[in-house]
Amino acid sequence: MDSLIIYEAPKSAVGNNDFAVYVRKRGMVWQELFVYEAKVDMHNVRRASMAYFDMDGEIEVRIESRLQSINRVVIRPLSYDLNFFHDERTISFTLNQPRKLSIEINDDRFSNLHLFANPREEEAPSPEDDQVLCIHPGIHRTEDILDLLELRSGNVEHKTLYFAPGMHYLEEMILRVPSNTTVYIDGGAIVVGSIVCDRVHDVVIRGRGILYLSDFHRFSAFRGVRIIFCRNISVEGIITLDPPHYSIYLGKSEHVRIRNFKSFSTRGWSDGIDIMACTDIEIEDVFLRTSDDCIAVYGSRWDYRGDSSHIRVRNAVLWADVAHPLMMGTHGDHSGDGDNIFDVRFENIDILEHHEPQVNYMGAIAINAGDKNTIRDISYKNIRVEDFELGRLLDIRVMRNKDYNPAPGNRIENISFENVQYQGTCSNPSHIFGYDAKRTVSNVHFSGLYINNRLILQPEKGVVELNEFASEISFAT
DSSP: OOOOEEOOOOTTTOBBBBBEEEETTTSSSEEEEEEEEEETTTTTTTTEHHHHHEEESSSEEEESSSSSSSSOOEEEEEGOOOEEEOOOEEEEEEESOOOEEEEEETHHHOOOEEEEEEEOOOOOOOSSSTTEEOOOSSEEEOOOOOOHHTOOOGSSOOOEEEEESSSEEEEEEEOOOOOOEEEEEOOEEEEEEEEEEEEHHHHHESSSOOEEOOTOOOTTOOOOOEEOEEEEEEEEEEEOOOOSSOSSSSSOEEEEESSEEEEESSSSTOOOOOEEEEEEEEEESSSESSSSSSSSEESTTTBBBBBBEEEEEEEEEEEEEOOOOOEEEEOTTTTTOOEEEEEEEEEEEEEEEEBOSSGGGGSSEEEBTTOOEEEEEEEEEEEEEESSBSSSSEEEEEETTTTTTTSSEEEEEEEEEEEEOSOOOOOEEEEOOOEEEEOOOEEEEEEEEEEETEESOOOOTTTTTEEEEEEEEEEEE
């Protein structure tokens, strides 16, 4: 049976008036969604739009353009092949399953509408449960939430700054979650601050609400969700708006699941999900529009020491306004023997943008082995890359990045690409480069690599280029 759930926004929520968005079950009354402001693109920060709802079955959508006439409409990812109708002012279509969409009018990717049709939530936790912190609709400071958790004041990092117009002064911006706790952020709730899981276990952070970190200019190291030295952590369903640093930051943790997570960022080092020295990580059904790497996998960094392995990323939509959508390998144990990054799988991923003017940071899909790292047994399957502004499709290199690596990487081996498709105009060739005769790239296999509908069956100058330190590179249909 069709179902539709919408969430009323708090009165002081920061909205955007570019679009009006309406949804309904077929033949029923239209219901209007609140359209939030979602800032995008570090190069030139602009005010895009975002709206969300939950659905099951079949839902009709109507979008009105309030500021400009509609001449052309693109709804991405293009792989969804979504049928729609538009006239001078409206766009309409029907969804028969949850989707994460970018609706773009007149080729404008920066004042677009991001529409998140979530799956209907199942088995929401009971607010009466002693191990559940339920954050109801409204705008909440972390100090108010801490009262509910009955934590001692010593568990909070105290800060003060002025928040956006119409909001409040904040004294406590970090919510530290104890073990065996579910933090449930209800739809229509906005939490002003950051959530930290530090040396805890069995924590769930879920719901349909928002972590709001926009305009945190004084505290550049703040992340949306920090998960360090933890095990058995789950993050599901929430949205993060403009964290100064990573959206989700994983350090020396294991058995972490991230599902149906959405995020936007506009600052340097505001990556989406970064993984450092972690094992058994699952990332599924995420939408990340970030101004640095969308997803990055590293070995040792800072206090987090060791290999990274057994990582799965599935069913993702990635949009890098800056840097790489998919990245691995830069950081490792350069003072010792290096780390191993292995058994990492990426599957069913749409890459909507890659914009990087710096040659050393190009690559919609990048494996950059530095810091004595060995990267092996990595696979990419069913990856669709749409036309991007600037960069290159693939960058597979053993390298030394002078900004981050005291030492070059060790080697890259056993990498597979199956059904990777790029449609676009970017002319920078893909690179597969070893560093020297001892630090090589080997055994990279392509099965079904298509560039602008052309099957690539061998290295080609200007398309896929190798150097003398890359060997056993094979291509097949």
